[in-house]
Amino acid sequence: MGSMTTGSMTTGSGTTGSGTTGSMTTQAVRHDSMRARNLAVVLGEVRRSGPVTRAALAEITGLTKTTVSKMVGDLLEAGMVAESAAPRDGERGRPGTAVSLSGDRVAALGLEITAGHLSACVADLTLTVRLRCAQAVDNRSRPPVETMAHLQELAHRAVDEARTAGLSVVGSTLAVPGPVDGGLLHTAPNLGWRGVRAGDLLDFPVTVENEANLAALGELWFGGGPGDFLHVSGETGIGAGLVVGGELFRGAHGLAGELGHVVVFPDGPDCRCGGRGCLERYAGQEALLRASGAAGVPELTELLRAGEADALRACERAGRALGVALTSAVNLMDPGTVVLGGIFAPLFEWVAGPVREAMSTRLAGMRRSVPELAVSRLGGDAATLGGAGRVIHRVIADPAPHLPTARPAVP
Amino acid sequence: MGSMTTGSMTTGSGTTGSGTTGSMTTQAVRHDSMRARNLAVVLGEVRRSGPVTRAALAEITGLTKTTVSKMVGDLLEAGMVAESAAPRDGERGRPGTAVSLSGDRVAALGLEITAGHLSACVADLTLTVRLRCAQAVDNRSRPPVETMAHLQELAHRAVDEARTAGLSVVGSTLAVPGPVDGGLLHTAPNLGWRGVRAGDLLDFPVTVENEANLAALGELWFGGGPGDFLHVSGETGIGAGLVVGGELFRGAHGLAGELGHVVVFPDGPDCRCGGRGCLERYAGQEALLRASGAAGVPELTELLRAGEADALRACERAGRALGVALTSAVNLMDPGTVVLGGIFAPLFEWVAGPVREAMSTRLAGMRRSVPELAVSRLGGDAATLGGAGRVIHRVIADPAPHLPTARPAVP
DNA sequence: CTATTTAATCCACATTATGGACTTAATATG
């Protein structure tokens, strides 16, 4: 049984809660942090510009060739970049050796718990998915400890397998179906969990984050879309993750994006949240299935394809409600694009019309352009991928601690 | 006639549009930027910790006393901090000389255009308002050029006066009643303006920004409230500015916070935005006055105090609608507090009840705590103050360019 | 008056980036 002690992912509890972007005192800069920052600049540019020569990197970053060379040397040693043949066509002068991100060493683990599944994936530094596994289990019927133990086993297997491929898993993220603040899963109705510190139930460090938020990040990094969008990811509940300028917006307590309880009809039917007429009552999975008479989303799409009137009407109604809620969301958060994921991805064909209709009539007067409406290209893996991607992105944003020469964190 | 050439606020056009927080390539760090950053750290700590000795600064920031001393020396020379008697009570050892922010040199200009007023204010580095002036003018009846010429005159007078007080105005911000993206005022219904680059019509550099956003920042810096809140600032329209972790959230195009067009009743009355049942139709100034029969907000408050049934009903209705819209806003953006400003400040007493009622019944089920509801303590000056504060905050966040030894920006 | 304590400054040193010289490896040209 492999312990997760590869790389800097040491055994131990420690839930790193992704807190608010508080106005923390900007830390003083010393020589080593200057170096760390420039390393990040170089590595970030390598990622952005594909295979680049050291000379080009110097040009782009404004650093000198000397500095860049030293950094690239360190990054090579750390296995984070690799040299490749320089792509050149008949230019004069000494050819440069290009460097690009290497997926051969650093990797990250993404985990997810949903009502019916446990899943894990491992992505390398190039954001290539190296491993994916999922198990169908009914997590509703068992206590958190049991589910987490099961997940831990799955995670260890994934890490072991990654290691046999030469990969070093440097961190992990767990996606859970509910609002998370400071590592605490406040409530997960689908699981029947309440106030669980899921991270503390694992024997390796993990960041716990809301599934909707991670799905949005997955869409950002693996969906190849734009850098500004609102990602709607509904299953039983309806969540949304907002990405602006490549950054996730979490709000004051990390609870932002509760699209499912945006008010659509103030006097509508009661909702489990205590309110009335929330979006979830019109476009949530339960509402959709009940109105259409289908047992699950796959059956619903079948009915839709067959032209079943009830199913079509249900989607039409859900789409209209979603359009109204999204109108409010766009007015408040101003996303560049709206991406429909979760159960709305397979239903896109049938809900997109009413959503677009509602949004364009209601928004056109106030803004130059109504946000585009797009489908998520990622399946149910969006959140798992986002979780792994989050770790990778942190490494790229601050590679220094992962260098072979890194100080052993002695305070 | 004084030209605005004090400090680094040189004559010239150049509208610095406050663009998106794009994923710009993080710039490389050199020795000088390391120094600049540490200067900011020291100055920021001086602001945060009131009068502090150099020794204490070293302790807090983690820099050495040597470094701190050098920095403080430079900041003293620049007139950004001042020495004061060390507050001590019977401790042993050599007493330190405390330094604190000095309001004697650096200042900023805040400007605002509303339908009925032009106003300006000057704040110093300690965020003390040194000057305030406003003129009642009907800006609806004249073209942008004329209004801007008038504003420019007002601004020059303010800067001159500041200079006679020994202040050097280092920047300015203009608040306008409409969405701004990249310096372009897209539309200002209250002024009858459309697609105006207001900054280009002034002979000094200015940043143009939405009134609601600046009002929120004014509340943040001058209202003494928390660092996470949604500030509602309605007049004719209803806008909102979200501050999270001391930072303004602007969305992808800077259009976030259009609370006025959040949908309250999807099938409600038509709105000028093209939609139906927008909040503005229930809680906008026009709707309130029409429903209550008052001619203006002052008269409305009188009627309310007198217990007029129509007026009370109008506020009740507006409050309920506002509560519904804010419920959606809280679900989506997760602010820590909701602050009511604009016309809702004088009406707070009458709208707060229904707003709280709606929010608490609708939100309690999903979150541990419902955001607090508070009144803005700032009057109509919030936006002007926020504008000046914005400039001051930039100076404190990066004081290096304002040092006497600053490089003359030769690229 | 002396010891103690803390603040602020001074000075030698470590770290990091710079800039120009140098080396290397390719193409162009005669």
Add this chain to the structure above:
DNA sequence: CATATTAAGTCCATAATGTGGATTAAATAG
């Protein structure tokens, strides 16, 4: 084929900045 040209990458002396410990300064305690 030999040589010039061009560009990539490395080397080395230098500059900028922060560090850490020693030193000086200014107060209280006994």
